Amino acid sequence: MRSLERHRDVGAYALGVLDETEAFRFEDHLMECPQCAVQVTEFGPTARQMMLYRRATPRAVHPFAGPGPQLLDRLLGEVAARHRAVRRRVLYAVAASVVVALAGPVLAMTMGAGGGDGGEDPVRVTATDEKSGVWAQVTTENETWGSHVELKVKDGAGPRSCRLIAIGVDGSEQTVTSWTVPxxxxxxxxxxxxxxxxxxxxxxxxxRTAAGEHLVTLPAH
Known part of the structure; x- marks a missing residue:
């Protein structure tokens, strides 16, 4: 297949709809195309929303069926919660600006003594695999829709295309991100x-590599 046609497979690959042969061919292309590697990562939010819809839809429901009342209620509830959160952040910002204007030194002393916004701290784990020699660090921060993940990795065995896979407590898997090792x-x-x-x-x-070779395992907590 020509290179231009390979570029067009980025979305299908990111969403996992390519068959095994086409996926293998695209991964070969991915190792030599930084542009496609970046685009695969950028498709993460879209793939995540598709995953959320799949998890919220029973297996017996046709994929093109209209959303039922429970799904609509859930989506509307999430939208309302986000709107409330935005309004709270705006109000907090206004209140904070007033306090700073009236009592800047006092606020500075308070923040220095206690500090923080009260949010949940990110979870960071690190591991090195003795066999592969790959070192990795994963930092995860919970969001309303799931979790944001930052990966730092040292891998001197490139070039190769790799993936970070999350394994759920139920044994299912999700591709978190992918990249090409120089x-x-x-x-x-x-x-x-x-x-x-x-x-x-x-x-x-x-x-793992795109071919499925295990590189390193990290605990989630």
Whole structure:
């Protein structure tokens, strides 16, 4: 297949709709095309929303069926919650600006003593595989839709295309992000990704090559 046609397979590959042969061919192309590697990562939010819809839809429901009342209620509830959160952030910002204007030194002393916004701290795990020599660090932060994931990895065995896989507590898997390792470059590489699960729904993470070779395993907590 011509290179231009390979570029057009980015969306289908990211959503997991290519058959095994086509996926294997595209992964060969991915190793030599940084542009497609970036686009595969950018498709993460779309793939995540598709995953959320699939999880909210019973297997017996036709994929093109209209959403039922429960799904609509859930979506409307999430939208309303996000709107409330935005309004709260605006009100907090206005209140904070007033306090700073009236009592800047007092606020500075308070923040220095207690600090923080009260949010949940990110979860960070690190591991090195003795066999592959790959070092990885995963930092996960819960969101309303799942979790945001930052991966730092050192892998001097490139060039090769790799994936970060989240394994759920139920044994199912999600591809969090993918990237291409440069040739013989062991410097740290940082990529961003996302999962449709919160941290407590993930059992562990695995780094694998596009061909399925295991590189390193990291606990989720």
């Amino acid at each position: 040739e013989h470059d062991a410097r740290p590489n940082t990529v961003q990704g996302a999962a449709a699960w919160n941290t407590d729904e993930i059992d562990h993470y695995e780094l």
